[in-house]
Every structure is written in structure tokens, then in C-alpha cells.
Ligand SMILES: [Zn+2]
């Protein structure tokens with residue numbers, strides 16, 4: 629395989645790993661408590677998130693819960709209704725960072741995710757984690773192609789996350805009454821996150837695909853973790869919270 633092709637393939641695999649961990653660990657488990665993970669699964673997930681994204685879980689949780697509390701109204705950190713979908717698509721990472729650095733957002737929305745020993749001593753050093761991740765890619769592919777792979781991963785990861793917030797609140801089907809949308813193609817590349825209209829209708833559900841044909845690879849992975857005793861799902865059936873969602877999340 630050509631080095632450039634290998635670098636791109638490795639980058640897309642790394643991105644997919646980060647996307648699965650984002651939806652399973654940061655989103656479904658931590659933000660919505662729709663499932664719990666045993667430490668044997670959660671800890672390696674944290675290490676991988678640290679080295680592939682540098683994200684601090686309490687920040688991600690807080691920004692995301694605020695999005696559910698103020699979906700597409702004043703206060704939403706990244707609403708395409710307020711800002712336009714192109715702007716959210718292109719600047720989602722900056723919009724995220726601005727909200728993540730707001731101490732009021734963290735203290736209000738992530739009270740239950742306080743920094744622990746591992747955060748204070750290791751995981752809060754985002755650049756160290758990212759540096760380690762890039763280092764591994766450089767060892768694996770050589771310095772040049774390792775850097776190329778890191779760059780491709782960053783672009784793939786950030787743009788697919790942005791698409792959930794931008795495209796996933798603008799184009800697509802709305803089977804439930806909320807401003808988010810369902811997009812099959814987006815769900816396929818984001819481990820199920822593209823079923824975003826379903827998710828806003830039933831945020832406490834660990835399963836984002838509601839119809840049999842709504843493929844949710846994140847849920848498939850969760851099913852494997854459940855089968856080996858590493859994950860527990862809180863609600864077996866899909867519970868719709870509708871407009872009450874706002875009170876529930878903000879409380
Ligand atoms: Zn949304």
C-alpha cells in the first residue's frame with residue numbers, strides 16, 4: 629500500500645475509534661447516564677479519548693447538556709438555527725471551546741462529573757495526551773506520514789462531530805417533534821449519532837436507532853460490551869421525554 633493511502637486508512641480508523649468512544653463514553657454513558665460502564669472498559673476508553681481527542685469529559689458533558697437544555701434557542705452553544713448551519717459546520721470546535729471554557733457552564737451542567745485523581749494528574753493535560761497519540765502515529769508510520777495521519781484524523785473527527793450539530797439540526801427527516809434531524813449516511817459515519825432527531829426525542833435511551841433499519845453501530849458495540857459484562861443499559865425500552873427534556877437536563 630502506498631504510504632499516503634496507509635496514512636489515510638490509519639487516520640480514518642483512529643477517527644472511528646474516537647467517534648465510537650465519543651458516542652458511547654462521553655455521550656450515552658456520561659452525559660445522559662443511559663448506560664454504565666465497568667472500570668475495565670471505562671478506563672481504557674478514557675486513555676484512548678485522551679490520546680485521540682484531548683477532550684476533558686466534564687467539559688464535553690457540560691456543553692452537550694447545555695445544548696439539550698437550550699436546543700436551537702438562545703443559549704445553545706452550537707445552534708444552526710441561531711448561527712446558520714455552515715458556520716456551525718466550520719467553527720463547531722471553536723464554539724465548543726468557548727462554551728467549555730465557561731466555568732459557569734461546567735459548574736451548572738457537570739456537577740456529577742468532578743475531576744478525579746486521574747484528571748488532575750494526567751487526563752487534564754490535553755496536549756500531553758494528543759502528543760502521545762501523534763507520537764504513536766509517527767512511530768508507526770514514520771514522522772511525515774504520522775503527522776499526515778494525525779492531521780487527517782483531526783479533520784475527520786472534528787468535521788463529523790460538527791456535522792451532527794450542524795447538518796443534524798438542518799437537513800434530514802424529523803419523525804419526532806424536535807429541531808434535530810435523522811440522516812442515515814451521517815449515522816453510518818458517526819456510530820449512530822446521525823439519528824439525532826431520535827436522540828432529542830429520547831435522550832435517555834442508549835439506542836439511537838429506533839427503527840430496525842436505522843443502523844446504529846454504537847449500539848452494536850454497546851451490545852458487545854453488555855454481552856461480556858462490561859456495560860449495563862439503564863432503560864431497556866425507549867422512553868420519550870419530549871419538551872420536558874429541558875427541565876430534566878437543566879435541573
Ligand atoms: Zn442536537
Ligand SMILES: [Zn+2]
Nearest residue numbers: 692696827831
Ligand atoms: Zn445528547
